Amino acid sequence: MKKNTPPLIIGALFSASIFLINLNASEGPSDAKGPVIFPPEIVALPIEQAILTSPPRVPPPLTRKHSARVVVNLEVREVVMPIADGTEYTFWTYGGTVPGSFIRIREGDVVEFTLNNHPSSKLPHNIDLHAVTGPGGGAASTFTAPGHGSKFTFKALNRGLYVYHCATAPVPMHIGNGMYGLILVEPPEGLPPVDREFYVMQGDFYTSGRFGETGLQTFDMAKSIDEHPTYVLFNGAVGSLVGDKALVANVGENVRIYFGVGGPNLTSSFHVIGEIFDKVWTEGGMKFVQEHVQTTLVPSGGSTIVDFKVDVPGTYVLVDHSLSRAFNKGAIGMLKVVGDEDRVIYSGKEIDAVYLGSQSEAGSESSRREAELKARIAAEIKSNPTIAGLTKEAQFERGKQVYMGVCFACHLPDGKGLPNVFPPLAASDYMLADRERSVRIVLKGLSGPVTVNGTTYNSVMPPHEAALTDQQVADVLTYVFNSWGNSGDAFTANNVKAIRNERH
Numbered sequence: 001m002k003k004n005t006p007p008l009i010i011g012a013l014f015s016a017s018i019f020l021i022n023l024n025a026s027e028g029p030s031d032a033k034g035p036v037i038f039p040p041e042i043v044a045l046p047i048e049q050a051i052l053t054s055p056p057r058v059p060p061p062l063t064r065k066h067s068a069r070v071v072v073n074l075e076v077r078e079v080v081m082p083i084a085d086g087t088e089y090t091f092w093t094y095g096g097t098v099p100g101s102f103i104r105i106r107e108g109d110v111v112e113f114t115l116n117n118h119p120s121s122k123l124p125h126n127i128d129l130h131a132v133t134g135p136g137g138g139a140a141s142t143f144t145a146p147g148h149g150s151k152f153t154f155k156a157l158n159r160g161l162y163v164y165h166c167a168t169a170p171v172p173m174h175i176g177n178g179m180y181g182l183i184l185v186e187p188p189e190g191l192p193p194v195d196r197e198f199y200v201m202q203g204d205f206y207t208s209g210r211f212g213e214t215g216l217q218t219f220d221m222a223k224s225i226d227e228h229p230t231y232v233l234f235n236g237a238v239g240s241l242v243g244d245k246a247l248v249a250n251v252g253e254n255v256r257i258y259f260g261v262g263g264p265n266l267t268s269s270f271h272v273i274g275e276i277f278d279k280v281w282t283e284g285g286m287k288f289v290q291e292h293v294q295t296t297l298v299p300s301g302g303s304t305i306v307d308f309k310v311d312v313p314g315t316y317v318l319v320d321h322s323l324s325r326a327f328n329k330g331a332i333g334m335l336k337v338v339g340d341e342d343r344v345i346y347s348g349k350e351i352d353a354v355y356l357g358s359q360s361e362a363g364s365e366s367s368r369r370e371a372e373l374k375a376r377i378a379a380e381i382k383s384n385p386t387i388a389g390l391t392k393e394a395q396f397e398r399g400k401q402v403y404m405g406v407c408f409a410c411h412l413p414d415g416k417g418l419p420n421v422f423p424p425l426a427a428s429d430y431m432l433a434d435r436e437r438s439v440r441i442v443l444k445g446l447s448g449p450v451t452v453n454g455t456t457y458n459s460v461m462p463p464h465e466a467a468l469t470d471q472q473v474a475d476v477l478t479y480v481f482n483s484w485g486n487s488g489d490a491f492t493a494n495n496v497k498a499i500r501n502e503r504h
């Protein structure tokens with residue numbers, strides 16, 4: 001394969017020594033060679049500025065029928081952004097977003113690529129584009145100190161949907177902080193046209209605190225090495241594609257998702273609940289197109305293109321079908337389809353009758369029911385309000401989300417419970433009589449007979465001490481104690497902590 005740039009000197013890209021060598025050479029990258037001299041046929045190509053877009057947007061399809069010299073300017077910025085409601089994280093980004101800006105070029109283009117590292121950055125960064133043929137995919141040529149810019153040129157020899165990422169040591173940390181994105185190299189004839197195109201990437205995140213723990217979190221290297229992520233996310237935050245931020249399409253449209261996995265570690269079982277992918281460009285390659293696919297496997301550092309027609313209105317939930325990641329670590333997104341119903345394709349609920357089955361073993365029955373309902377509830381969690389301080393109202397809002405994620409399954413959204421099975425929390429004389437006991441119930445669970453508003457229940461509530469932080473317990477009880485006509489003071493994390501640690 002003919003290349004425009006001579007081979008780079010450095011091969012051992014992932015060694016820590018590269019990091020040091022380049023750090024010392026702050027006058028310029030270690031493979032600096034000066035500007036490339038183009039042959040006349042390349043000099044003759046028209047010059048074009050690439051359109052870059054933030055997720056979930058994709059640049060428009062290319063309509064030109066010839067190659068071009070495409071100028072790409074990408075800026076690295078280290079920014080503090082929410083990773084979850086009330087939880088912040090210092091992301092390292094390409095273009096200020098996770099994933100980084102989407103780049104769209106055409107096979108045969110000559111790309112003049114400049115990586116600028118914002119002066120406010122604390123660290124040097126680089127870029128390895130999987131679309132590049134050449135050592136390190138551009139990494140050694142783009143190693144860039146804060147307040148500097150590096151340029152290199154490559155020819156897009158292969159069509160496909162490619163991941164790009166930072167390859168500065170420690171590489172899993174740079175990727176784990178959000179340094180990845182997608183570059184689409186279209187075939188000369190383009191891809192089949194569709195009505196909507198979206199850009200979604202999955203990544204695993206390793207934070208010092210537990211899932212949902214509030215405040216600024218830092219990267220946890222030990223969790224990353226063990227591949228035990230705290231968060232598994234679409235587009236860099238819990239709820240980034242939920243509620244107001246959901247993807248939107250109309251009934252009858254063809255939808256395309258350019259889906260990538262940044263990693264650094266996990267592979268995704270990408271699935272859209274309630275849809276079937278009509279076409280899948282497996283592994284982001286352009287030759288083999290699979291049809292009628294339920295779930296497609298996307299490797300870390302890999303991608304896929306999926307097309308599907310939306311026939312029925314409603315909310316379709318994007319998940320990693322390794323479902324604990326979806327329901328416990330954040331890997332949930334939504335596609336809202338609006339338009340007229342077609343009840344032959346999908347009737348909607350035809351009958352709603354109470355069915356409780358045999359309540360043989362109360363404990364296992366209720367935890368099974370909880371698991372089932374959780375799946376439904378996750379789809380209904382609304383986008384998170386921005387929470388400024390620890391005011392009671394803010395706590396109430398946060399608590400509502402915990403309630404809608406955890407308690408709602410049994411006590412129902414109106415807090416009225418279910419006759420003979422789940423006691424009410426609305427106007428519960430039992431609950432309102434003893435605040436500490438309520439904390440204990442949420443943490444340790446409850447079983448045996450209990451009388452609420454004159455009715456006796458004898459069932460099992462599972463403990464939540466492993467699933468909820470002190471703050472989350474305080475938030476949910478603040479919500480419960482101030483909803484449906486109840487009123488009471490806010491609970492604090494310290495109240496909860498004392499009870500969590502008590503010995504019986």
Ligand SMILES: [Cu+2]
Pocket residue numbers: 092124125126166167168174179
């Ligand atoms: Cu980096």
